[in-house]
Amino acid sequence: MSTAELTDRQRWTALVVLCVGMLMIVLDTTVVNVALPSIQNDLGFSNSGLAWVVNAYLIAFGGLLLLAGRLGDLLSRRGVFLAGLAVFTVCSIVCGASTSQAMLVGARFVQGVGGALTSAVVLGMIVTMFREPAEQAKAIGVFAFVASAGGSIGLLAGGVLTDTINWHWIFFINVPIGIVTAFFAARLLPHDRGAGLRAGADVIGAVLITSALMLLVYTMVKPAADKGWGASETLTLGAIALGLVALFVWREARAATPLVPLRIFRSRNVSGANLVQVLSVAGMFGVFFMGTLYLERVLEFSPLQIGFAFLPATLTMGALSIGWADRLILRFGGRAVLIAGMAMICAGLAWFTQISADGNYWVDVFPAMAVFGLGGGTAFPALMTLAMSGVEPQDAGLASGLVNTTAQVGGALGLAILATLASTHSAALRASGSAEAEALTGGYRLAFVVGLGFALGALLVAVVVIRPAGAPQGAPAHGHAGEPEREPVLSS
Incomplete structure (x- = not known):
């Protein structure tokens, strides 16, 4: 069955299948983070060795996204998605059954390969299945919610599984999800044929x-x-x-x-959206990584409590991404919605810069989470729309892989910079005589300030680089009053 032959019900059902596959990949990262202490105690990892449980996955995942997306264009996006599901699911079994450090780290690396194959082509498949502007905006909103808010669900799931059973089940839980997703994907996703390796066989x-x-x-x-x-x-x-x-x-x-035709970067909006992605994700790590540490080490929240603490952001993102983002994009255009969303993300990060060692969740964290959720729920569907706008159908997988790649690079960049700055500043405060809670909080505050700088940079790029739909790439960024922007939509 080709994309053109799909009924409305089949397309929306296929979207659910794709998003469940993506959700499994997104959940994996935060679920593993919650279980790291248990994994360390059971397998005897050193602190530096334990980092490789995460790093091995990230290196394979981030390194292969661009290539995986292009392979989807050249071979078959459906085939690449199914292959990724198979690799990820099998490696989840190996991870869960691991009895040694080497076994777990090796399986995590190959699991990263499966994660890259699965997630790199999802957005490309969505924009080729949904051609009509309103439907495409809504479908991208659903995808953006899963991609951005799934991590908080992972915190809850990781806390429950680790506390009630053991860490092995954070991997085993992927197996039934992967099998069911693959079963329905094989039957519901449209068959597609790529341009062939000769069209991009650049070894x-x-x-x-x-x-x-x-x-x-x-x-x-x-x-x-x-x-x-x-x-x-x-x-x-x-x-x-x-x-x-x-x-x-x-x-x-x-x-x-x-392998990667450079024509994809000629679009100012595509290039600008990916740059916004790098900077905004780097800044957001201030919330999801440093925020988690602040709740755990300063406010002394349990893993399950941390998961609930992030729910205001998750639920708000979900409500906006699925219920309102598509309407806002169609009414005001992707650029305007992105700018408004990024401004709210900056406001949420600015609130986090005021945390204190004797802080209170409802005063120091909850308001920031709510504002942050508003910003993410509007900004990221618009960002995905802009990143895929104007892309030729034969390059949809490449553009999808590029979006995921810039997110991973931004995440790694933010983690490295913010974690280093927070740790160094906390150590300096301890040396000067500050109490442990004060020293930790001081480090986290600095990380939030730098994260805010990244987010402000993303906002500046959105204002200066990205143009309203229909405007010449070098034209000033303004439109006619009363005329909503329309983002270019892919056809197949």
Whole structure:
């Protein structure tokens, strides 16, 4: 069955299948984070070794997203999605059954490969199934909710599974979800045929970009986080990664059949939206990572309480992403909605910069979570729409992979910078005689300030770089009064 032959009910059912697959990938990250202490005690990980339970997954996942998205265009997005589900599900079994450190870390790396294959093509499939503007905006809103709010559900699930059973079940729970999703995906997702490997069989380009992204993610999650951004190892590996990126761009500009046609970056809105993605996700880690640490170490919340603490943001994101974001985008245009959403995200981060060591959840955290949820629920559906706007149908998988790649790079960048700054500042405060809670809170406040800087940078890019739909790429960013913008919609 092709995309054109799908009925309305079949398309929306297929969307549910895609989003369940994506939700499984999103949940995995936060579920694992909650269970890390239990994994460390059971398998005897050192503190540095324990980080590889997360890092091994992130390196494979972030490094392969762009390649996976392009393979979907060249082979079959449906086929790549199903292959990713199979790899992810099998590796979840191995992770859950792990009895040694090496077994778990190795399985997590391959699980990252499956996660990249699964998630890289989802957005490309959505925009080719939903061509009509209102439907596409609504479908992207559902996807944005799952991608952005699923992490909080993971905190709840991780706390429940770890506390009531054991850490092995945070991986085993993926198995029935993966099997059921694959069963329905094989029957409901439309069959598609890619352009063929000859249209982009650039092996050299594939090696360059995959190596560059893996090395870049590794540099940010390991030496940069452990030794600082000025350390010789960080600078050397970062320079090599950027050099590989430069070689990749040089290669793609000259290859007869490039893996990544550079035409995708000619759209000011596509390039601008991905830059906003990097900066905004880097800033958001101030909420989801440092916020979690503040609740746990200063306010002494349990993992389950932390999950409930994030619900205001999650529920607000969900209500806006699914119920209102599509209408706002159609009425005011993606650019205007993105700018308003980013302004609210900045306001939420600004509130977090005022936390105190003797803080109260309802005063210091809840208002910020509510405002943050409002911002995320409006900004991210608009951001996804802009990132996919004007992209040729044959490049939809590539654009989808690019959106996921910039999110991963932004997350790794934010984690490395914010964690390093918070840790260093807290240590300095301890050395000067501050109490433990005061020292920790001071470090987290600094991280929130820097996260706010990232978010303000994203807001500036949205204002300066992104243009209203229909405006020339070099034209001033303004439209006619009373005329709503219309984002370009992919056709198939």
